[in-house]
Amino acid sequence: MKAPANALKERKQMNSNTMLLIITIILFVILYAGGCIAYASKGFTNLQTFLNLFRTNAGLICVACGMTCVMLTGGIDISVGSLVALDCMLLAYGMSEWHMSAPVMILLVLVIGIVFGLFQGFCVGYLEIQPFIVTMAGMFFARGMTAVISTNQLSITAEINQLFYDLANFRIYLPFGGTVNRAGKLVMPYIGVGVVIALVVLIAIFLVLRYTKFGRSLYAVGGSEQSAAMMGLDVKKTKLKAYVLSSFLCSVGGICYCMNTMSASVSQATGMEMDAISSAVIGGTLLTGGVGNVIGSLFGVLINGTISTIVQTNGKLASSWPNILTAALLCFFIVLQSVFARIKEKSK
Amino acid sequence: MSKLKKLTQQRLFLPVFCMLLVLCINMIYDAATGHAFYNFFEITMTNDLLNGRIINILNRGSEVAILAIGMTLVVSASAGTDISVGSVMSLCASFCCMLVAGFGVSSVGSAEEFAMPLAVGLIGALVMGCLCGAFNGGLVAYLNIQPMVATLILWSAARAIGLLLCNNLIVYIRVPEFAVFGGYLGPIPTPIIIAAVCVAVTAVVLKKTAMGMYIQSVGINKRASRIAGLNSKRIIFTCYLLCGLCAGIAGIVASSRITSADSNNIGLDMELDAILAVALGGNSLGGGRFNLAGSIIGAYTIQAITTTMYNMGVPSAVTPVFKAVVVILIVAVQAPPVKAWFKKRAAAKAVAQKEVVGV
Numbered sequence: 001m002k003a004p005a006n007a008l009k010e011r012k013q014m015n016s017n018t019m020l021l022i023i024t025i026i027l028f029v030i031l032y033a034g035g036c037i038a039y040a041s042k043g044f045t046n047l048q049t050f051l052n053l054f055r056t057n058a059g060l061i062c063v064a065c066g067m068t069c070v071m072l073t074g075g076i077d078i079s080v081g082s083l084v085a086l087d088c089m090l091l092a093y094g095m096s097e098w099h100m101s102a103p104v105m106i107l108l109v110l111v112i113g114i115v116f117g118l119f120q121g122f123c124v125g126y127l128e129i130q131p132f133i134v135t136m137a138g139m140f141f142a143r144g145m146t147a148v149i150s151t152n153q154l155s156i157t158a159e160i161n162q163l164f165y166d167l168a169n170f171r172i173y174l175p176f177g178g179t180v181n182r183a184g185k186l187v188m189p190y191i192g193v194g195v196v197i198a199l200v201v202l203i204a205i206f207l208v209l210r211y212t213k214f215g216r217s218l219y220a221v222g223g224s225e226q227s228a229a230m231m232g233l234d235v236k237k238t239k240l241k242a243y244v245l246s247s248f249l250c251s252v253g254g255i256c257y258c259m260n261t262m263s264a265s266v267s268q269a270t271g272m273e274m275d276a277i278s279s280a281v282i283g284g285t286l287l288t289g290g291v292g293n294v295i296g297s298l299f300g301v302l303i304n305g306t307i308s309t310i311v312q313t314n315g316k317l318a319s320s321w322p323n324i325l326t327a328a329l330l331c332f333f334i335v336l337q338s339v340f341a342r343i344k345e346k347s348k
Numbered sequence: 349m350s351k352l353k354k355l356t357q358q359r360l361f362l363p364v365f366c367m368l369l370v371l372c373i374n375m376i377y378d379a380a381t382g383h384a385f386y387n388f389f390e391i392t393m394t395n396d397l398l399n400g401r402i403i404n405i406l407n408r409g410s411e412v413a414i415l416a417i418g419m420t421l422v423v424s425a426s427a428g429t430d431i432s433v434g435s436v437m438s439l440c441a442s443f444c445c446m447l448v449a450g451f452g453v454s455s456v457g458s459a460e461e462f463a464m465p466l467a468v469g470l471i472g473a474l475v476m477g478c479l480c481g482a483f484n485g486g487l488v489a490y491l492n493i494q495p496m497v498a499t500l501i502l503w504s505a506a507r508a509i510g511l512l513l514c515n516n517l518i519v520y521i522r523v524p525e526f527a528v529f530g531g532y533l534g535p536i537p538t539p540i541i542i543a544a545v546c547v548a549v550t551a552v553v554l555k556k557t558a559m560g561m562y563i564q565s566v567g568i569n570k571r572a573s574r575i576a577g578l579n580s581k582r583i584i585f586t587c588y589l590l591c592g593l594c595a596g597i598a599g600i601v602a603s604s605r606i607t608s609a610d611s612n613n614i615g616l617d618m619e620l621d622a623i624l625a626v627a628l629g630g631n632s633l634g635g636g637r638f639n640l641a642g643s644i645i646g647a648y649t650i651q652a653i654t655t656t657m658y659n660m661g662v663p664s665a666v667t668p669v670f671k672a673v674v675v676i677l678i679v680a681v682q683a684p685p686v687k688a689w690f691k692k693r694a695a696a697k698a699v700a701q702k703e704v705v706g707v
Contacts, residue, residue, distance in 0.1 A: 076497070123676065127683040132496040133623070133633060134679075136431070137672040140620055144669030151665055266665055274504040287497050318516055320508035327505030331487075334498070338491040 020284035020336070021296045027282075028299050031306045039313045046179050048189040053305040058194035059084065059257030060275055060304070064283075064297040065205045066249030067276040072209070072218045073242045074225070074289025075124060075131035079138035080250045081272035083116060085264070086142045087254025092154040092264035095161040102164040106255055113251025114244055116142070121243030125236040139273070147266050155263040167193055168259035194256035201252060205294050218242060222289025271323065275304050278330040286337055303329070362630040362678075363645040370652045374401075377660065398535050401655065409651030410539035411437070411598040415618060416625040416647040417550050418481075418591030420638050424567045425587040426488055427635030428495025429623050435506035436480045436595040437615030441603030442510035444473035445519040448526065466525055474596045480506060481592015485585035503619070510611035520608045530605030539601050546597060547644055554640065563587060567635035617668060621650050624671055627678045 036045050043049060054061070063080050070077045087109045094105040116138065123134040158165040171190040178188045209215035217238045220228040229235050257269060281287065282303055283296025307329075308322040375386075391400035415433050422430045448469035480502055487498035529538055554560035565573045566580045574580045595615075602614045627633060628649055629642030650671070657667050680686060 078500075123680065126685065127680055128685055129676075129679050129683050130496075130633065132429070132431075133675065136620065136623075137675045137679075139672075140617065140668035141672035144666050144672065147663060147665030148669065151663065271504060274500070277500065287494060318512050320511040320516070323508035324505050324512065327501050327508070330504075331501045334487070334493055334501070335491060338493055341492075 018284075020333075020340070021293065021299075023336075024283055024296055024299045024303070028303050028306065031303060031310070035306060035310045035313070039310070042313050044309075044313060046189070047174075048179065048187075049309070051174075051189050051191050051195070053302055053309065054195045054198065055192055056260060057301050057305045058192070058198040058260065059253040059255075060272065060279065060301050061198040061298060062201045062249050062253030062256055063272065063276045064279040064301050065201055065294050066246035066253070068280045068283070068285050068292055068294050068297045069205065069209070069218060069249075070131075070242050070246045071277075071280050071285045071287065072222045072289055072292050073239055074222045075239065075242065076277065076287075077120070077135045077138075077243065077246045077250075078132065078273040078277070079116075079120065079135040079142055080246070080253075080276055081269045081274075082139045082142035082146070083113065083247060083250045084254040084257050084269040084272055085266065086146045086149075087113070087251050088258040088261070088264040088268055089146045089149050089154070089266075091164075091255065091258050092156050093149050095156060095164060096154060097150075102161050102167070109255060110248065110251050113247045113249075113254075117244035117247025118240070120247065121240035124243060125239035143266070146268075150264075151266055153263065153265040156258070157262075164259075165262075168262055172196070192259065194259045197252065197256055201249060202294055202298060205249075209294065214238070214241060219290055222286075222291075224290075274323075274330075275301075275326065278326050278333075279304055281330055281333050281337070286341075287334065288341070359630055359639055360642055360645070363628055363642045363649060366628055367645060367649045367652065370649060370656060374652075374656055374659075377656070393535065396535055397532050398537070401659075403537065403540075405648060405651045405655050406540050407537040408539075408655065409648045410537075410543040411602055411615075411618065412621045412625055412650055413543045413644050413647040414546050414594050414598045414601070415622040416629070416643040417546055417640065418587075418594030419622040419626050420629070420631060420640055420643040421563060421587040422495070422591045423623075423626050423631060423633055424635055424638035425563045425584050426495050427567060427633075428488070429619075429626075429633065430484060430499045430588065430591050431496055431619045431623075432480065432484060432499040432502035432506060433591065433595045433598075433622055434615035434618035435503050435510075436477060436592060437599035437602060437618060438611050438613075439480065439506040439510040439513075440473040440477045440596040440599030441614045442513045442519070442609040442611050443476045444469040444600055445521055445603060445609035446513045447472045449519045449521050466523075469526075470600060473600050474593060477592045477594070477596020477599065478589055479592070480595065481589040482585070484592065485588030488588060489581040489584040507611055510609070514609055514611055518608050518610050522607060526604055527607050528604070529601055530603075530607075539605075542597065542601060546594070547640070551640060560638075564637050568637070620668065620671055620675070621647070624650055624675050624678075627675060627682075632682060633679060 032050075038044075063084065067077055067080065090109055090112065091105050094100045094108065095102065100108075120134050120138050123129050124131045156164060156168075170193050172192070173188040173190045175188070178186045181187050209218065217228070217233050220231065220233055221235050221238045225235055228238075258264070261268070279300030280292065280297045281300070283293065283298070283300035285292030285296060304322075304326055307325050311317045311319075311321050311325075389400075389402060391398060391403060393399065415437075419430060419433065422428070447464050448466060450464075484495075484499050484502060487493045487501075488495045491498075529542065531538055533541055562573070562578055562583050565576070566578060566583045570580045573583075598618075599614065603609050606614075623633075625647035626643050628646030629639055629644070630646075631638050631642060653670070653674075654667055657670065658664065662670075
């Protein structure tokens, strides 16, 4: 008699978690439909507008995937925005001042991401320092190091590095959904290399989280550290790996971001950590860890992107609105999570 | 050996030691660059105003000191930090200037008059600070959200709201009365006086009432204090409220210094300074017992570090690197595994010594 009751309860719990994801998807659809209705004349209904969400947020998708992994363990990583700035600066400075080739610089950036993650992961996992403090120090460190490299605004042009320039401007045209432009020419919608990278990362992390031992241990550690340790999982190592993964994906995201902006400055990507965290939270990842999914995070990113696209399309709203709206959404979802948690506790 | 140990176990050892270290570095640097080594301590009167590097540090460090008061209480009560203080500072400054100068007006030309009395602006800023603090406190105390996640919302939103209030402009207030709070009162810089008053009031309140003890007991064990009859939630809420109020005061000082509301730059990176001040003050970031004096000394030590670095020609954008390293070092030393390792080593040493004596 007891077993089915338990199973029922479990299904109920699953429901409250998937409910957050469903709310997110509905919210995205409503937002986008609202945008389509309000700004249909400004080209909001084009397929390209939708693809642009991916193009401009390719970096953020990678970063949000990493953030989700860290948040699954119950931690958080607020160093991502600064790390992206550091990556961009390294790429731009390396190619323009050191005259390095693009593959070498990309490799260097990835290695720096891993080293950065190793250090943060060591502090969180093995020294048991609060993740917030560690990654906040990491945030200021990375931002400061960006200033150490250069305080100028650098841009990457075709003269500086042909390969990187071509890579960034490479367009993959889709065979459908074309629109006729003002000149009467049929323009096919396209995506960039960054989008492909971001989608590959997304699918890879989705598979890792669902089917590998490492992915499952992330959930286990986030669910209950003690139980995970009793089950024989190496909690410290899992945490370390999560932070390394986050910083590595952050570097990948930094490269995508750089391909999109083709420039670097000290104040670049400020507030990106906020976007990544809010994307993950809006996508149903619990801040306490143990529950979450990268698909949700993708929708979180898309919601954030839609908000800023709407504000940009409107053209009259102040530039600080996306920031405020994102924060308001984050607040709403955090409170929602807390309410769900309380209901769950009571039903036990 | 035992004397040294006793010294290092003093509660104020870490902040005072760091302060002395910074002073020594300054003296050595002065001597090395050909100035007199006491250059650092020189206080002169220029145009009837106190002048000198010590005064400068005390003056510039006031905001961090004020923030550190609130941060100490928050860290002690809730074992988490309020990372929104910098943004809230900026928001309060913007709100104050907006009230005083009129909504969204950059009154560069005709800034001789107030749109509203100065008192309204000041009280408005303080109320705004309290509101932000109450928002944070409500999320943390009553909805049980991790402190840093709850304050993350305002960390990102407050600055943006400030920009919105000022219409994306830098609002100037060119009226001498407003500049007093960041300027001079007699020969003494006003921020020093404001910081001193804040510290004194807090210290008296904590000493004369049981508030300090309540906060500590909630920080050490929330549930036990609840059972002992304390309203844990309300105490945590009050701490966040006070932290918001402190941010409001600091915001007024910061905006008065530049007689304008620069939402993008006021209080930038201030949260790191405030947290660093608390950590340097010998307080555990894990909550519980706190030491206000330590935090204040820590705050001024940080300002001394910053001023020293400017003095040595390090660009301002690079200083966070050093601060980040210092934070990590301090927190790492306090971390339980490291402490356990030190204890183990000391025990091993004691055993070895005993064996030597035994032989």
